[in-house]
Amino acid sequence: MRMKTAEGNKMHYDRSICFPQGFAASAVSAGIKSNGLNDLGLVYAENGAVVASVFTLNRFQAAPVLVSRKNISSSHGKVSAILVNSGCANSLTGKSGIRSAERMLSEIARQLHVGKNTVLAASTGVIGKHLPEKSISESIPSLVAGLSVDGDTRFAQSIMTTDKFPKQVATEIRIGKETFRIGGTAKGAGMIHPNMATMLCFITTDAAVDRRVLQNALTRATDRSFNTITVDGDTSTNDTVFLLANGASGVKIKTTSEINLFTDALTVIMRELATMIVRDGEGATRFVRLKIESAANYHDAVRVGRAVGTSPLVKTAIFGGDPNWGRVLSAVGNSTANYDPSRVELNIGEVCVFKKNEPQRVDQVKLKELFSTKEIEMTVKLNAGRESAQVFTCDLSYDYVKINGEYTT
Amino acid sequence: MRMKTAEGNKMHYDRSICFPQGFAASAVSAGIKSNGLNDLGLVYAENGAVVASVFTLNRFQAAPVLVSRKNISSSHGKVSAILVNSGCANSLTGKSGIRSAERMLSEIARQLHVGKNTVLAASTGVIGKHLPEKSISESIPSLVAGLSVDGDTRFAQSIMTTDKFPKQVATEIRIGKETFRIGGTAKGAGMIHPNMATMLCFITTDAAVDRRVLQNALTRATDRSFNTITVDGDTSTNDTVFLLANGASGVKIKTTSEINLFTDALTVIMRELATMIVRDGEGATRFVRLKIESAANYHDAVRVGRAVGTSPLVKTAIFGGDPNWGRVLSAVGNSTANYDPSRVELNIGEVCVFKKNEPQRVDQVKLKELFSTKEIEMTVKLNAGRESAQVFTCDLSYDYVKINGEYTT
Numbered sequence: 001m002r003m004k005t006a007e008g009n010k011m012h013y014d015r016s017i018c019f020p021q022g023f024a025a026s027a028v029s030a031g032i033k034s035n036g037l038n039d040l041g042l043v044y045a046e047n048g049a050v051v052a053s054v055f056t057l058n059r060f061q062a063a064p065v066l067v068s069r070k071n072i073s074s075s076h077g078k079v080s081a082i083l084v085n086s087g088c089a090n091s092l093t094g095k096s097g098i099r100s101a102e103r104m105l106s107e108i109a110r111q112l113h114v115g116k117n118t119v120l121a122a123s124t125g126v127i128g129k130h131l132p133e134k135s136i137s138e139s140i141p142s143l144v145a146g147l148s149v150d151g152d153t154r155f156a157q158s159i160m161t162t163d164k165f166p167k168q169v170a171t172e173i174r175i176g177k178e179t180f181r182i183g184g185t186a187k188g189a190g191m192i193h194p195n196m197a198t199m200l201c202f203i204t205t206d207a208a209v210d211r212r213v214l215q216n217a218l219t220r221a222t223d224r225s226f227n228t229i230t231v232d233g234d235t236s237t238n239d240t241v242f243l244l245a246n247g248a249s250g251v252k253i254k255t256t257s258e259i260n261l262f263t264d265a266l267t268v269i270m271r272e273l274a275t276m277i278v279r280d281g282e283g284a285t286r287f288v289r290l291k292i293e294s295a296a297n298y299h300d301a302v303r304v305g306r307a308v309g310t311s312p313l314v315k316t317a318i319f320g321g322d323p324n325w326g327r328v329l330s331a332v333g334n335s336t337a338n339y340d341p342s343r344v345e346l347n348i349g350e351v352c353v354f355k356k357n358e359p360q361r362v363d364q365v366k367l368k369e370l371f372s373t374k375e376i377e378m379t380v381k382l383n384a385g386r387e388s389a390q391v392f393t394c395d396l397s398y399d400y401v402k403i404n405g406e407y408t409t
Numbered sequence: 410m411r412m413k414t415a416e417g418n419k420m421h422y423d424r425s426i427c428f429p430q431g432f433a434a435s436a437v438s439a440g441i442k443s444n445g446l447n448d449l450g451l452v453y454a455e456n457g458a459v460v461a462s463v464f465t466l467n468r469f470q471a472a473p474v475l476v477s478r479k480n481i482s483s484s485h486g487k488v489s490a491i492l493v494n495s496g497c498a499n500s501l502t503g504k505s506g507i508r509s510a511e512r513m514l515s516e517i518a519r520q521l522h523v524g525k526n527t528v529l530a531a532s533t534g535v536i537g538k539h540l541p542e543k544s545i546s547e548s549i550p551s552l553v554a555g556l557s558v559d560g561d562t563r564f565a566q567s568i569m570t571t572d573k574f575p576k577q578v579a580t581e582i583r584i585g586k587e588t589f590r591i592g593g594t595a596k597g598a599g600m601i602h603p604n605m606a607t608m609l610c611f612i613t614t615d616a617a618v619d620r621r622v623l624q625n626a627l628t629r630a631t632d633r634s635f636n637t638i639t640v641d642g643d644t645s646t647n648d649t650v651f652l653l654a655n656g657a658s659g660v661k662i663k664t665t666s667e668i669n670l671f672t673d674a675l676t677v678i679m680r681e682l683a684t685m686i687v688r689d690g691e692g693a694t695r696f697v698r699l700k701i702e703s704a705a706n707y708h709d710a711v712r713v714g715r716a717v718g719t720s721p722l723v724k725t726a727i728f729g730g731d732p733n734w735g736r737v738l739s740a741v742g743n744s745t746a747n748y749d750p751s752r753v754e755l756n757i758g759e760v761c762v763f764k765k766n767e768p769q770r771v772d773q774v775k776l777k778e779l780f781s782t783k784e785i786e787m788t789v790k791l792n793a794g795r796e797s798a799q800v801f802t803c804d805l806s807y808d809y810v811k812i813n814g815e816y817t818t
Contacts, residue, residue, distance in 0.1 A: 329501055
């Protein structure tokens with residue numbers, strides 16, 4: 001019921017972080033990308049906001065991740081702005097990379113007249129290269145001057161790397177007689193091992209949410225959205241999700257039912273962004289929804305989904321429109337989830353291909369057809385419990401190889 | 410020193426399982442593959458042999474794996490022959506698949522006049538399809554009649570699937586005034602996730618080795634050969650390694666130094682076969698040697714090597730000849746090994762690109778050249794201990810996608 005309420009809200013796909021009240025955004029070209037496109041973006045909460053965050057678990061952490069962590073800690077989670085660049089990850093750049101990020105955040109803080117430790121950073125692009133600090137510094141005045149309450153789409157475009165389209169979604173939620181808003185944008189398109197391509201996500205809300213509640217909501221929603229397409233502990237050096245809550249709507253999220261409503265709405269927004277990333281998978285030609293049912297627990301269900309969803313043999317078969325379902329079960333068999341292999345069932349669309357340890361008689365033409373559509377659904381029934389999960393993936397095509405073989409050069 | 414002795418032996422690349430005395434082999438076309446190539450092979454130890462084995466850890470185990478395990482157990486590890494087919498994995502085929510494998514092994518046993526439980530099976534090919542039992546049965550008389558002491562190359566060819574060349578190696582080892590021989594053959598060419606494509610390997614020796622010693626030697630050698638290109642617990646439904654020792658040379662492996670010599674020689678043979686599989690990686694255009702040095706322990710070193718060696722972003726960059734070394738360290742950062750990221754160093758060939766937490770000044774032209782060769786060597790120094798390992802991988806090319814997108818159809 002709760003999910004239905006949250007999912008029932010109207011979604012706006014042309015708006016994002018400026019849809020909630022009190023947020024402005026801007027974007028300029030600072031010459032970081034060689035193609036002249038906007039590559040520097042700014043999000044600004046005019047009266048400040050409480051922040052929640054999720055960072056990469058990679059052992060190598062990029063300079064913007066380290067600096068943002070420090071600022072969130074010293075500002076006690078009360079921040080004013082986020083500076084984001086694409087084209088250079090500022091990762092594996094040592095102490096000078098950290099100083100470089102700090103200097104730029106200080107400059108933003110100075111020009112916005114806010115505390116030095118209230119500006120956060122996020123970067124995406126090539127690893128091991130230093131930021132072109134001079135050209136970024138020169139661009140900051142026009143970036144700040146350009147802040148506007150309809151700058152969200154320009155911001156969403158400025159954070160793109162190999163993305164084919166900007167990813168935005170926003171919604172308004174009624175709570176009693178009042179309403180609050182949530183909006184978000186994300187970048188990311190690497191789907192063969194979603195873990196390795198940087199994912200950045202920025203979400204704003206004008207609800208008033210306590211810092212601890214905000215963090216719990218973000219952690220739970222991340223688990224049920226981005227972590228169904230990406231892998232905990234197995235991420236790029238830069239992955240970051242920031243959620244800002246400024247309370248501008250006057251709606252306070254306090255009671256358990258309010259917290260549940262807020263968390264569900266946040267989950268829906270983040271799941272929309274996560275599926276956009278899959279649909280924009282580098283070189284992807286087909287979208288795949290993996291339903292894992294009757295698992296012993298939620299994490300087992302996700303584990304099985306990930307094993308299938310990251311298997312290159314499964315993903316190339318899907319690209320080829322080849323109904324080679326044995327590869328799907330072989331991938332299931334490599335997951336560490338708890339189940340009895342002899343009870344596992346596999347459906348492609350509505351067609352059961354394997355059940356009770358036996359391959360089923362299947363119309364091969366029908367099966368081939370199911371593998372030839374743009375959207376493929378597979379259901380793995382583990383018959384080991386009551387939990388289920390959905391994991392989203394895409395196929396692995398020639399273009400994935402092309403895009404990633406030519407990325408820096 | 411020991412490794413030097415074993416590695417110093419002359420290798421024969423045109424011989425394999427019939428190089429040791431007392432073994433014969435054969436191969437025929439049984440119509441399992443549609444292209445008319447040989448697809449059914451037989452290895453025969455005329456006076457029987459002690460067997461050691463390593464099987465897939467996939468939760469779904471193919472019929473030949475289940476039947477072979479049972480026969481090894483009931484024969485107490487004393488066997489006579491191995492029947493191998495390509496073109497059909499006989500996996501996820503339920504009880505009828507098991508009965509089918511058993512009937513064919515019984516037929517081989519009958520025609521060879523050996524015990525029913527002394528014949529083992531291995532299969533590779535498409536999962537979820539039944540063996541064409543009738544045409545196989547009809548081929549068995551000519552298969553048995555064709556056994557010969559120079560049938561090893563024909564056997565090596567008959568087990569190929571997407572392999573571009575047969576993989577064989579054999580050597581003779583002097584021990585005091587006596588000599589014994591080891592020979593082996595393998596199939597396998599799937600290298601993006603080496604775990605998912607079936608690897609079969611058959612090794613013979615005419616040394617006399619106790620069953621327990623033989624198993625320990627095989628386990629250790631597998632760890633240091635195939636497990637540096639493939640992943641424990643993360644394999645296809647059919648992966649199998651069989652090692653047969655028939656004692657025909659009269660050389661007995663008993664003392665610690667003899668056991669070490671034998672194990673090292675076996676490791677060299679298996680490492681040769683493992684690197685052949687990498688060089689024949691599906692669509693591979695470059696061979697990559699990853700040296701992981703100064704790890705806290707051997708398994709940590711392998712873990713780091715695997716994280717790098719299975720990263721599609723690393724593998725596509727290598728295909729593109731793109732010196733994007735940040736992806737290599739990002740993959741290192743996702744491994745679960747124990748080390749301090751700030752002490753990690755990365756060399757491409759002899760060129761240090763990252764050290765003491767800082768990217769190094771590097772001649773970009775030189776770096777680009779190093780990435781353009783057919784064989785690339787990278788060294789990750791963890792500075793966390795004294796152990797090292799080598800992991801072998803290849804690039805990820807358009808042809809990988811092509812080969813795997815079209816495999817069953």
